[in-house]
Every structure is written in C-alpha cells, then in structure tokens.
Amino acid sequence: MTTTNGLWQGDNPFDYSLPLFIFQLTLVVFATRFFVFILKPFRQPRVIAEIMGGLLLGPSVFGRNERFANAIFPLKSVMVMETMANMGLIYFLFLVGLEMDISIIKRAGKKTLSIAIAGMILPFLVGIGLSSLILVDDKSMSHPGYVLYLATVLSATAFPVLARMLVVLKLINTDLGKLALSTSLVNDVCTWMLLALAIALSEQNTSNWASIWVVLSNLAFVSFCLIVVRPAVTWLIKRTPEGKPFTEFQICIVLTGVMISAFITDVLGTHSVFGAFVYGLVIPNGPLGAAIIEKLEDFVSGLLLPLFYALIGLKTDISLISGASSWAFLFVVIPLSCVGKIVGTMLMTLVFQIPNRDGVVLGLLMNTKGLVEMIVLNVGREQKRYYEYEKSVLGNQIFSLMIIATLVMTAIISPIVSLIYKPRKRLAPYKRRTMQNTRLDSELRVLVCIHTPRNVPTMVNLLEATHPHKRSPICAYVLHLVELTGRASAMLIVHANRQSGGPALNKTQAQTDHIITAFQNFEEYI
Incomplete structure (x- = not known):
C-alpha cells in the first residue's frame, strides 16, 4: 500500500x-x-x-x-x-x-x-x-x-x-x-x-x-x-x-x-x-x-x-x-x-x-x-x-x-x-589613485550600483551631497545589478537604449526604465 x-x-x-x-x-x-x-x-x-x-x-x-x-x-x-x-x-x-x-x-x-x-x-x-x-x-x-x-x-x-x-x-x-x-x-x-x-x-x-x-x-x-x-x-x-x-x-x-x-x-x-x-x-x-x-x-x-x-x-x-x-x-x-x-x-x-x-x-x-x-x-x-x-x-x-x-x-x-592566481592585482590600475591627489577642477567619476528602485532615493541624496557644479563636475555611472536566470553565465551583456514609450518586456526591464528615468531627472535638476 x-x-x-x-x-x-x-x-x-x-x-x-x-x-x-x-x-x-x-x-x-x-x-x-x-x-x-x-x-x-x-x-x-x-x-x-x-x-x-x-x-x-x-x-x-x-x-x-x-x-x-x-x-x-x-x-x-x-x-x-x-x-x-x-x-x-x-x-x-x-x-x-x-x-x-x-x-x-x-x-x-x-x-x-x-x-x-x-x-x-x-x-x-x-x-x-x-x-x-x-x-x-x-x-x-x-x-x-x-x-x-x-x-x-x-x-x-x-x-x-x-x-x-x-x-x-x-x-x-x-x-x-x-x-x-x-x-x-x-x-x-x-x-x-x-x-x-x-x-x-x-x-x-x-x-x-x-x-x-x-x-x-x-x-x-x-x-x-x-x-x-x-x-x-x-x-x-x-x-x-x-x-x-x-x-x-x-x-x-x-x-x-x-x-x-x-x-x-x-x-x-x-x-x-x-x-x-x-x-x-x-x-x-x-x-x-x-x-x-x-x-x-x-x-x-x-x-x-x-x-x-x-x-x-x-x-x-x-x-x-x-x-x-x-x-x-x-x-x-x-x-x-x-x-x-x-x-x-x-x-x-x-x-x-x-x-x-x-x-x-x-x-x-x-x-x-x-x-x-x-x-x-x-x-x-x-x-x-x-x-x-x-x-x-x-x-x-x-x-x-x-x-x-x-x-x-x-x-x-x-x-x-x-x-x-590573483587577477585582482592586474585589474586595479588605479589602486593608488585617491580623491586627495586629484585636481580640484577634475571630474569625479562615481559608480552607483542599484539593486531595486527602492535604492534610487538614497543614492540620489548621496550624489546630491557632493554638491557638483560646472567647475567640479561629477560623472555617475549607474549600474543596475540583476540576477541572471536565463543562462548559466553571462559572456557579454550589451544594454541597448530602447525607444521611449516602448513597453517593457518583463518586470526587470520595467525596473531598469524607472531607474534610468530617475537619474535622468536628477541630471536635469542639477
């Protein structure tokens, strides 16, 4: 039985x-x-x-x-x-x-x-x-x-x-x-x-x-x-x-x-x-x-x-x-x-x-x-x-x-x-570069990592606290971190800009659109 x-x-x-x-x-x-x-x-x-x-x-x-x-x-x-x-x-x-x-x-x-x-x-x-x-x-x-x-x-x-x-x-x-x-x-x-x-x-x-x-x-x-x-x-x-x-x-x-x-x-x-x-x-x-x-x-x-x-x-x-x-x-x-x-x-x-x-x-x-x-x-x-x-x-x-x-x-x-094998040493060409050693009028490059749209307000406030202006600008590289489920590994990922107003194919792409829009609005604001 x-x-x-x-x-x-x-x-x-x-x-x-x-x-x-x-x-x-x-x-x-x-x-x-x-x-x-x-x-x-x-x-x-x-x-x-x-x-x-x-x-x-x-x-x-x-x-x-x-x-x-x-x-x-x-x-x-x-x-x-x-x-x-x-x-x-x-x-x-x-x-x-x-x-x-x-x-x-x-x-x-x-x-x-x-x-x-x-x-x-x-x-x-x-x-x-x-x-x-x-x-x-x-x-x-x-x-x-x-x-x-x-x-x-x-x-x-x-x-x-x-x-x-x-x-x-x-x-x-x-x-x-x-x-x-x-x-x-x-x-x-x-x-x-x-x-x-x-x-x-x-x-x-x-x-x-x-x-x-x-x-x-x-x-x-x-x-x-x-x-x-x-x-x-x-x-x-x-x-x-x-x-x-x-x-x-x-x-x-x-x-x-x-x-x-x-x-x-x-x-x-x-x-x-x-x-x-x-x-x-x-x-x-x-x-x-x-x-x-x-x-x-x-x-x-x-x-x-x-x-x-x-x-x-x-x-x-x-x-x-x-x-x-x-x-x-x-x-x-x-x-x-x-x-x-x-x-x-x-x-x-x-x-x-x-x-x-x-x-x-x-x-x-x-x-x-x-x-x-x-x-x-x-x-x-x-x-x-x-x-x-x-x-x-x-x-x-x-x-x-x-x-x-x-x-x-x-x-x-x-x-x-x-x-x-220590590849990180080869991938760190700027390891001795610090903010103290940069010129006052040089561009400050910042990498912003976003997991979900909930992280956007915090990151925007943090960037705003740097008080960027024309004489000392910042350049923010926004990275949306997404767990890949469609393939075992990612060999190369190319993000192509879609036409504005086009429908999102899935939830992840919709989140990416919201994140991009938020940072574009912030760019116009500053």
Missing part, C-alpha cells in the same frame, strides 16, 4: 511507500544542506556537498548500520527513490541545456576548439591506459564500453559547475574566465556524444549493427529537434504579445516536451537525460527560458536532484577500496588525469601565446567534475554486459573508486586556483 492508516491504528509508517519516501527526501535534503553550510567557507561547489550528503547516508557511513539501512533505505523503497531521482535528473538536465548558450559553439574560434579537444585527448588516453590497473576479469577488460566509460569521466569538464565556480572565484568576467567557459561548453557537448557512444557499445546484445543504429537514430533525433522543435517553439514564443507573460498552457506544452524527448531517447537506446538535455539546448534564448527556469529551478535542484546524489551515495561503498592495488589506482589516476588535462591545455595555450600561468590555471579549471560525470558512472554501473547480463559494465569497486576520484579532483581545484 502507498499510505498508512495512521499511527493510532498500529501501523508503522516506514512500511508504506509514501511516508517512507517523504522521510527519505527530508533526510536527504537535511544532509545536503548540512554539508553546503559546512563547505561554504572553503568555496567548494555545491556538487561536492551533495555527493558527500549521499555518502553520509550510504553504506560508507550510516548505511553500515544494518538497522538504519533496512529501516530508512530498504530494498523495496529503491524503485520509488530511483524513479523520482530520475525524474528530477531529467528536468535538471533540461534546465542545464536551457541555460547553455549554443551560439558560443557557433562563434567558437580555432583557439577555443583546439584547447577543448587537446584538453580531452590526453586524459582520455590516460583513462584507457589506467583501465588495465582495475581488478576485473580479463573478458571485461577488452570490452570497449567499459574503457569508454572510464575515459569519458576522466576527460570530461562540468560546464554548470565551472560556471558557478568562476563566479565564486571572481573570474567570470576575466579573459581567462570567458575562455574557460567557452572551452568547457565544447567539452561538455563532446562528453554527451561519448556517453551516447558508450551506451551504444554496451548494449550490442544482438549484432554489431545495433550500436550503429543507436548512434544514427540519436543523430536523427538531434536533427529533428533542430529542424522541427526549435522553429515550433520559436513560433510559440512569437504568438505571445510583447510584454505579456506566457500562459500556463504554453509552459505545460514545453514541459511535456521534456518527458516526450526523454522517452524517445530512452527507447532509442541512450539514456533519457540525453533527450531532455538536447531538448533544452534547442529552445531559443529569451523570456521563455527565463520563465521556465524561474518556475522550476528551486524545486528541481533543491528538492529532487539531491535524491540522485543520495542514490549515488547508496551505491558507493568506500570499504570496497581496500588493498594496495585499489589505493594505488586512486593515487595514480588523480594526478595523471589532472596533469593530462593541464599538459594538453598548456600545449595549445603555448601555440596561441597565452601566458604560462593562465595556461596552468585553465588546465586546472578544466578538471572540474560534476553531475554529468556522475551520470556517466551511474549509467555504466546500471548497464549490463551484453555477454554477461548479470554483471554490470562497471563493478561496485571501480564505481566507488571513480566517485572518490572525481570528488577529490573537483574539491582541490578551487583552493589551488585561489592560491596561485
């Missing part, structure tokens, strides 16, 4: 799927938030806290207690958890695709493409070479899907995690940050292609033609999304009058398309998240994407996505990492993979005459891992060998080893980059 008759009827709520799932979800969210709070001073990305929350509840820590494991995470509840986690994963990857700006790939020059490909090749080769160190039977060692899963994880870069890390490190608007974002985006797209290929090679249970048909059918799906879905969504957007919000029916159509896309790619032989990701990519940039993200992001990323990390933690058992060979693998794979990324990246940065320090930092940033790598490992663990159906392509030991390796590789990046 799903629901209990109540405690007073003598029922144990943990014997019923709904109350048990609610308790599991609450426990997972609390564990995740605990590590987010603990790791915040260390500038660690949120994905680290979510993985550690899953490890805490899994067999590595609390799950070692059989009473806890059988009561809170019994085997019968795994199906419900896995279904909800995958639903959250589907919609989260849809949001990731929605936030990505694929025009960056179109505009990507020779430098970006060369650095991205070179940064993938060396760690990819390292993954192929290190696969021989894993203690599995000889037959699986020759399996191409097995090797491809490991090599893909080591060569991948997590674009969403890197974008947020660059914000924390205050590198998002530097030349290095922009290059890192565009490079990681190209890398991320290549990772999805490799994942689709790995799944195809793992499922060839009938003939070699099966893999080819999986790849071709998914290419056809991507083409269909570009040729049919994107124009259809564009038509839907154009039907909405300028400045009007999207209707509930329009939003539901787009969200239903996520499930249809996920179903199609699952039927075609790849993972369902691939369809959701591609569907998000083809939706045009604009107010529709911002509206969907505003409605979904907090619920999906804050409530449903931690369930996926909890499942990763339940499948990870650190106690399996025992023996000299297992620890040797960890101590070899982490440095070699990191060095492979750095060397491959630096080779191209030298060609394009980028400073050595920037090349090293860029290589370090390219080692950022995240959700996509967890998906690759999870798919590899769930995938069955075509010649031995009862066994997974990735065993429990290698799965646990790779989870710990990706966790460590991501955790060390932020502290190292903060230590060796």
Whole structure:
C-alpha cells in the first residue's frame, strides 16, 4: 500500500511507500544542506556537498548500520527513490541545456576548439591506459564500453559547475574566465556524444549493427529537434504579445516536451537525460527560458536532484577500496588525469601565446567534475554486459573508486586556483589613485550600483551631497545589478537604449526604465 492508516491504528509508517519516501527526501535534503553550510567557507561547489550528503547516508557511513539501512533505505523503497531521482535528473538536465548558450559553439574560434579537444585527448588516453590497473576479469577488460566509460569521466569538464565556480572565484568576467567557459561548453557537448557512444557499445546484445543504429537514430533525433522543435517553439514564443507573460498552457506544452524527448531517447537506446538535455539546448534564448527556469529551478535542484546524489551515495561503498592495488589506482589516476588535462591545455595555450600561468590555471579549471560525470558512472554501473547480463559494465569497486576520484579532483581545484592566481592585482590600475591627489577642477567619476528602485532615493541624496557644479563636475555611472536566470553565465551583456514609450518586456526591464528615468531627472535638476 502507498499510505498508512495512521499511527493510532498500529501501523508503522516506514512500511508504506509514501511516508517512507517523504522521510527519505527530508533526510536527504537535511544532509545536503548540512554539508553546503559546512563547505561554504572553503568555496567548494555545491556538487561536492551533495555527493558527500549521499555518502553520509550510504553504506560508507550510516548505511553500515544494518538497522538504519533496512529501516530508512530498504530494498523495496529503491524503485520509488530511483524513479523520482530520475525524474528530477531529467528536468535538471533540461534546465542545464536551457541555460547553455549554443551560439558560443557557433562563434567558437580555432583557439577555443583546439584547447577543448587537446584538453580531452590526453586524459582520455590516460583513462584507457589506467583501465588495465582495475581488478576485473580479463573478458571485461577488452570490452570497449567499459574503457569508454572510464575515459569519458576522466576527460570530461562540468560546464554548470565551472560556471558557478568562476563566479565564486571572481573570474567570470576575466579573459581567462570567458575562455574557460567557452572551452568547457565544447567539452561538455563532446562528453554527451561519448556517453551516447558508450551506451551504444554496451548494449550490442544482438549484432554489431545495433550500436550503429543507436548512434544514427540519436543523430536523427538531434536533427529533428533542430529542424522541427526549435522553429515550433520559436513560433510559440512569437504568438505571445510583447510584454505579456506566457500562459500556463504554453509552459505545460514545453514541459511535456521534456518527458516526450526523454522517452524517445530512452527507447532509442541512450539514456533519457540525453533527450531532455538536447531538448533544452534547442529552445531559443529569451523570456521563455527565463520563465521556465524561474518556475522550476528551486524545486528541481533543491528538492529532487539531491535524491540522485543520495542514490549515488547508496551505491558507493568506500570499504570496497581496500588493498594496495585499489589505493594505488586512486593515487595514480588523480594526478595523471589532472596533469593530462593541464599538459594538453598548456600545449595549445603555448601555440596561441597565452601566458604560462593562465595556461596552468585553465588546465586546472578544466578538471572540474560534476553531475554529468556522475551520470556517466551511474549509467555504466546500471548497464549490463551484453555477454554477461548479470554483471554490470562497471563493478561496485571501480564505481566507488571513480566517485572518490572525481570528488577529490573537483574539491582541490578551487583552493589551488585561489592560491596561485590573483587577477585582482592586474585589474586595479588605479589602486593608488585617491580623491586627495586629484585636481580640484577634475571630474569625479562615481559608480552607483542599484539593486531595486527602492535604492534610487538614497543614492540620489548621496550624489546630491557632493554638491557638483560646472567647475567640479561629477560623472555617475549607474549600474543596475540583476540576477541572471536565463543562462548559466553571462559572456557579454550589451544594454541597448530602447525607444521611449516602448513597453517593457518583463518586470526587470520595467525596473531598469524607472531607474534610468530617475537619474535622468536628477541630471536635469542639477
């Protein structure tokens, strides 16, 4: 049964799927938030806290207690958890695709493409070479899907995690940050292609033609999304009058398309998240994407996505990492993979005459891992060998080893980059310039930052207190700070003056108009 008759009827709520799932979800969210709070001073990305929350509840820590494991995470509840986690994963990857700006790939020059490909090749080769160190039977060692899963994880870069890390490190608007974002985006797209290929090679249970048909059918799906879905969504957007919000029916159509896309790619032989990701990519940039993200992001990323990390933690058992060979693998794979990324990246940065320090930092940033790598490992663990159906392509030991390796590789990046790279010194050409040293008749330049229209009167009063006049004028640069919700990162923002009297497209633009009008009136007043 799903629901209990109540405690007073003598029922144990943990014997019923709904109350048990609610308790599991609450426990997972609390564990995740605990590590987010603990790791915040260390500038660690949120994905680290979510993985550690899953490890805490899994067999590595609390799950070692059989009473806890059988009561809170019994085997019968795994199906419900896995279904909800995958639903959250589907919609989260849809949001990731929605936030990505694929025009960056179109505009990507020779430098970006060369650095991205070179940064993938060396760690990819390292993954192929290190696969021989894993203690599995000889037959699986020759399996191409097995090797491809490991090599893909080591060569991948997590674009969403890197974008947020660059914000924390205050590198998002530097030349290095922009290059890192565009490079990681190209890398991320290549990772999805490799994942689709790995799944195809793992499922060839009938003939070699099966893999080819999986790849071709998914290419056809991507083409269909570009040729049919994107124009259809564009038509839907154009039907909405300028400045009007999207209707509930329009939003539901787009969200239903996520499930249809996920179903199609699952039927075609790849993972369902691939369809959701591609569907998000083809939706045009604009107010529709911002509206969907505003409605979904907090619920999906804050409530449903931690369930996926909890499942990763339940499948990870650190106690399996025992023996000299297992620890040797960890101590070899982490440095070699990191060095492979750095060397491959630096080779191209030298060609394009980028400073050595920037090349090293860029290589370090390219080692950022995240959700996509967890998906690759999870798919590899769930995938069955075509010649031995009862066994997974990735065993429990290698799965646990790779989870710990990706966790460590991501955790060390932020502290190292903060230590060796200080861009603020280069961006402070006026650090010794003071008001006392300026001439009396020189112009005083002031940067005014506004969050909401409520800040305008205070800032106007502050500027008025400077008593500007013609002999000692001021020049105020007004900056309206707005949290971006339509994309994962802002590469360049150009504010074009609209014709006066034109309607505002959204609430933010209306606020900007009020702020600009207020300062224009102040300019005329003084």
